[in-house]
Amino acid sequence: MTATHFRIYVKDVGAADCNIDERVLVALERAQGLGQLNPLPCKLPVGCRRGGCGICKAKIVTGEFLRTPMSRSHISVDDEQAGFVLSCSIYPRSDLLLKLECSTKTGTKGKKVISNEEENQ
Amino acid sequence: MAHTGVLRPGFIQLRVLDMPSAITHYVDRIGLHQVSEGPDGRIYLKSADEFDHHSVVLRRADSAGMDVMAFKVAKDSDLDRFEKRITDYGYVVDHIPPEEQPGIGRRIGFMLESGHRIELFAHAEQSDPKPLTLNPDVWDYEPHGMRARRFDHALLYGPNVEKNLDFFCNVLDFSCTETVGPTGNLIAVFLSAGMKAHDIAFANYPSPGKLHHISFELENWNDVGHAADIIARYDISIDIGPTRHGITRGQTIYFFDPSGNRNEVFAGGFTFYPDHPIRTWDEGHVGKAIFYYERVLNDAFLSVVT
Structure with a gap:
């Protein structure tokens, strides 16, 4: 029988269920809403969900996935070869282990806000 | 009020990662019409409620974002007049020949200190569908999708917002309608060439040349619900x-095209006259300024751009 959904393991955080036709980031958003990604060290970085803004950059440690277009401004050829993706633009084809590239920093109001580790360009 | 010089936004050229899904989005969902496809693959789109040849250009590229936003001026001699003023201001002006985009006359272009390319043109052929002019019914073909009536404005992110403010007001004769933040350290500026609450806006951001959103005008709040x-x-x-902006008072939705470029559809907004004072929002009210009902910024507003 062909699998229709997979487990997305987020390194040091938890795991989410993801359908084969679902963007990995969207599955992570749902899992966060259900409290399944505690303790996520930072709020899940969700932006355009369509491969353009680069905020959901992640590194795939293990697993197979289907890739859809993502901006070269955020995933260079070198990044791609090193296993980096925008998690909004991949669909699972096996269980995946990934590492989020987000970092936390304290904003002016003491509220934790998300930023990419590197300057978007 | 005599409306001379810069009339309005003319077109914006967007980069998209995948052309077929972009066409489905802007034509079937937003409600635009495809006018033509250029020999280089660029796709030219318009609302049926716009007269001019096109208002949105899609270009296939490896990164999302915008290439250029162009404004239409009243007459050809305005291009020469503005070229002199822009050159005198210290910016380099280049020239794009007629028909580099179909139906559009000669253009002059220059780079803002925020890293955005702006162009001016005076001539545009009309294209179908367009509004009727003899005993005009409200439309020739019934609107589809979100029923967008026009490409209305863009919010652009980059450095040197206050330099853009000075340039648009003192060289292109725009009016500043609203600002956010303290004088001398403005967070965002809203600029109008006519009587709309804004035709272009800029927000301070470290990376140059970024697109926050392009916006399409809808008829009313009911159409905003239909778009949702x-x-x-x-x-x-x-x-x-759907929510409302305190700035401009527009009723709005922000969403993303299939390449991650942010879109807005909105209805309403105040009418601006050039004798009106600037409306200002201080930092303590920035949440209400941007999202009037939520009264707080979402994480994406300040950080998600293409």
Whole structure:
């Protein structure tokens, strides 16, 4: 029988269920809403969900996935070869282990806000 | 009020990662019409409620974002007049020949200190569909999708917002309608060439040349709700809304095209006259300024751009 959904393991955080036709980031958003990604060290970085803004950059440690277009401004050829993706633009084809590239920093109001580790360009 | 010089936004050229899905989005969902496809693959789109040849250009590229936003001026001699003023201001002006985009006359172009390319043109052929002019029915073909009536404005992110403010007001004769933040350290500026609450806006951001959103005008709040139904039905990536902006008072939804470029559809907004004072929002009210009902910024507003 062909699998229709997979487990997305987020390194040091938890795991989410993801359908084969679902963007990995969207599955992570749902899992966060259900409290399944505690303790996520930072709020899940969700932006355009369509491969353009680069905020959901992640590194795939293990697993197979289907890739859809993502901006070269955020995933260079070198990044791609090193296993980096925008998690909004991949669909699972096996269980995946990934590492989020987000970092936390304290904003002016003491509220934790998300930023990419590197300057978007 | 005599409306001379810069009339309005003319077109914006967007980069998209995948052309077929972009066409489906802007034509079937937003409600634009495809006018033509250029020999280089660029796609030219318009609303049926616009007269001019096109208002949105899609270019296939490896990164999302915008190439250029162009404004239409009243007459050809305005291009020479503005070229002198822009050159005198210290910016380098280049020239794009007629028909580099179909139906558009000669253009002059220059780079803002925020890293955005702006162009001016005076001539545009008309294209179908367009508004009727003899005993005009409200439309020739019934509107489809979100029923967008025009490409209305763009919010651009980059450095040197106050330099852009000075340039647009003192060289292109725009008016500043609203600002956010303290004088001397403005967070955002809203600029109008006519009587709309804004035709272009800029927000301070460290990376140059970024696109926050392009916006399409809808007829009313009911159409904003209809647009929200389309966003849900077709699983379009939502950012926020329906809600209202304190700035401009527009009723709005933010969402993303299939390449991650943020779109807005909105209705309403105040009428601006050039004798009106600037409306200002201080930092303590920035949440209400941007999202009037939520009264707080979402994470994406300040950080998600293409």
